[in-house]
Amino acid sequence: MAKITFREAGGSEHTIEIDNGLSLMEGAVRNMVPGIDADCGGACSCATCMVYVPPEWADRLPAKESSEEAMLQFCPHATAESRLSCQITVSDALDGLRVTVPESQH
Amino acid sequence: MNDPLIIIGAGQAADQIVASLAQNGYKAPIVVIGEEPHPPYQRPPLSKKFLAGEMAVDRLYLKPAAFYDKAGASLMLDRRVTNIDRATRTVVTGTDARLNYATLVIATGSRPRRIALPGTDLDGVLYLRTIADVQAIHSRFQPGKRLVIVGGGYIGLELAAVAVKHGLDVTVLEQVPRLMARGVGPVVSNFYARLHARHGVKVHLSTAVTGFEGAGRVERVACADSHHAADLVVIGVGAVPNVELAAQAGLAVDDGIVVDDQCRTADPAVYAIGDCASQMQPLAGRRLRLESVDNALSQAKAAAAAICGRPLPPPQTPWFWSDQYNVKLQMAGLSAGHDEAVVRGDPESGTSFAVFYLRDARLIAVDAVNRVPEFMASRQLIAQAARPPADRLRNEGIAMKDICG
Ligand SMILES: Cc1cc2nc3c(=O)[nH]c(=O)nc-3n(C[C@H](O)[C@H](O)[C@H](O)COP(=O)(O)OP(=O)(O)OC[C@H]3O[C@@H](n4cnc5c(N)ncnc54)[C@H](O)[C@@H]3O)c2cc1C
Numbered sequence: 001m002a003k004i005t006f007r008e009a010g011g012s013e014h015t016i017e018i019d020n021g022l023s024l025m026e027g028a029v030r031n032m033v034p035g036i037d038a039d040c041g042g043a044c045s046c047a048t049c050m051v052y053v054p055p056e057w058a059d060r061l062p063a064k065e066s067s068e069e070a071m072l073q074f075c076p077h078a079t080a081e082s083r084l085s086c087q088i089t090v091s092d093a094l095d096g097l098r099v100t101v102p103e104s105q106h
Numbered sequence: 107m108n109d110p111l112i113i114i115g116a117g118q119a120a121d122q123i124v125a126s127l128a129q130n131g132y133k134a135p136i137v138v139i140g141e142e143p144h145p146p147y148q149r150p151p152l153s154k155k156f157l158a159g160e161m162a163v164d165r166l167y168l169k170p171a172a173f174y175d176k177a178g179a180s181l182m183l184d185r186r187v188t189n190i191d192r193a194t195r196t197v198v199t200g201t202d203a204r205l206n207y208a209t210l211v212i213a214t215g216s217r218p219r220r221i222a223l224p225g226t227d228l229d230g231v232l233y234l235r236t237i238a239d240v241q242a243i244h245s246r247f248q249p250g251k252r253l254v255i256v257g258g259g260y261i262g263l264e265l266a267a268v269a270v271k272h273g274l275d276v277t278v279l280e281q282v283p284r285l286m287a288r289g290v291g292p293v294v295s296n297f298y299a300r301l302h303a304r305h306g307v308k309v310h311l312s313t314a315v316t317g318f319e320g321a322g323r324v325e326r327v328a329c330a331d332s333h334h335a336a337d338l339v340v341i342g343v344g345a346v347p348n349v350e351l352a353a354q355a356g357l358a359v360d361d362g363i364v365v366d367d368q369c370r371t372a373d374p375a376v377y378a379i380g381d382c383a384s385q386m387q388p389l390a391g392r393r394l395r396l397e398s399v400d401n402a403l404s405q406a407k408a409a410a411a412a413i414c415g416r417p418l419p420p421p422q423t424p425w426f427w428s429d430q431y432n433v434k435l436q437m438a439g440l441s442a443g444h445d446e447a448v449v450r451g452d453p454e455s456g457t458s459f460a461v462f463y464l465r466d467a468r469l470i471a472v473d474a475v476n477r478v479p480e481f482m483a484s485r486q487l488i489a490q491a492a493r494p495p496a497d498r499l500r501n502e503g504i505a506m507k508d509i510c511g
């Protein structure tokens with residue numbers, strides 16, 4: 001279980017607890033965090049579950065696979081801090097993680 | 107006018123229209139009537155991770171219960187709508203209860219095409235569409251069992267991949283000479299035939315099934331000149347739209363329920379979205395019914411915008427995916443009517459490649475096998491009506507990012 005904070009583009013924050021084994025995306029959807037569309041349900045095919053991870057957390061997350069990296073390259077709002085939240089499996093190690101949700105996934 | 111907006115069907119499209127209505131500030135009550143006992147859930151994992159046992163059932167559910175409450179939507183599950191009366195704006199449910207609607211959204215999806223052959227009623231002859239179907243398959247899904255899959259479409263092939271990994275003895279019988287013939291081009295079909303053969307699936311093409319045999323439960327599948335022993339048969343030969351309610355209510359049906367660009371039928375109070383709707387597809391230049399998550403979501407968003415008097419979201423390139431083994435197939439656009447197919451990469455010996463489909467030099471579709479950049483770039487290029495030169499598409503030395511320009 002990890003306590004994770006999602007910050008909306010407008011500034012409001014949602015701190016939620018996510019069970020180990022679920023993806024960050026699933027945790028956000030179950031807790032009705034706005035701005036995570038997740039159109040493909042976690043199949044790494046839609047890039048509508050993107051979040052920004054601050055640099056101090058980047059190395060502590062499971063590394064990107066090539067498909068995630070390639071999806072992000074074609075996302076309109078992606079930056080070096082972007083991750084697809086469906087590709088990040090939650091574990092205790094993520095406790096305290098803070099991510100930002102983009103204003104729009106499209 | 108306090109009658110609710112009623113949605114018939116509680117699937118992928120229903121879930122999205124509830125979300126989009128809420129996002130657009132829709133305030134009137136919403137009632138979602140679904141015949142399955144589950145809240146709206148995603149079907150793609152039914153032939154992938156959920157079938158493989160890697161995912162609990164609650165992970166299929168698209169939203170938590172609180173989401174529907176917050177959106178002002180009540181779910182009436184395990185209830186089938188049996189009639190629509192447009193004159194009085196009512197729907198009748200199985201228990202003979204009548205409910206009035208102000209606006210009606212038909213999101214009834216599709217169901218597996220049944221085949222009219224002897225023996226389909228035998229025990230062990232199954233289909234794959236719902237959670238209940240997967241549970242029935244699971245009860246017979248033991249290593250060593252002989253599974254015969256009728257139909258080499260993407261659902262049957264995803265099932266084959268999961269089953270052979272699980273230690274079942276798997277045979278696929280496909281009537282036409284190639285796999286996934288309705289969805290992808292021949293180069294991709296041939297790649298998948300080799301992929302499945304390599305994993306130990308027995309793929310028989312151009313093989314028409316003539317019936318199922320057994321004493322009470324299925325034991326063999328009969329074809330014109332062969333027999334295949336079976337402990338379990340799954341039939342996956344396409345889907346037919348659930349349009350009977352609409353047709354009985356006098357709405358136009360042409361394969362799917364006929365709708366305009368707002369997903370509205372000829373009755374301004376009635377919309378249809380998802381697998382059951384037939385809508386003009388600009389890329390194909392004609393009205394079509396699409397069966398995909400993307401289409402269910404796009405149509406739900408368009409209908410929600412129309413209902414709320416908002417501008418329609420800009421049209422997107424249709425897309426689809428299929429996971430078999432560790433190979434990801436991603437498709438964008440609609441390839442029907444192409445006059446040129448351009449291959450990038452080596453489908454014969456490689457593990458990744460893409461096929462681009464062009465019509466009058468315009469890119470209209472892509473089949474990308476383990477090729478995310480080709481898929482993502484094509485989604486943009488297709489939406490822009492771009493005419494990327496075939497020799498650049500073919501040239502692996504030029505990055506897709508650069509072709510996008
Ligand atoms: C095994 C499988 C794998 C798939 N994989 C993919 C994939 O990888 N990628 C992809 O893009 N798409 C995939 N699809 C297709 C995708 O799931 C569908 O296109 C999508 O579910 C369509 O959404 P829908 O809301 O129109 O229909 P559905 O999700 O089918 O929902 C319709 C609901 O309406 C209910 N209903 C029907 N009639 C009535 C009635 N009279 N009264 C009450 N309720 C009624 C039905 O029981 C059903 O629950 C897959 C489908 C299946 C079956």
Ligand code: FES
Binds near residue numbers: 025042086
């Ligand atoms: S949910 Fe589609 S890529 Fe993450």
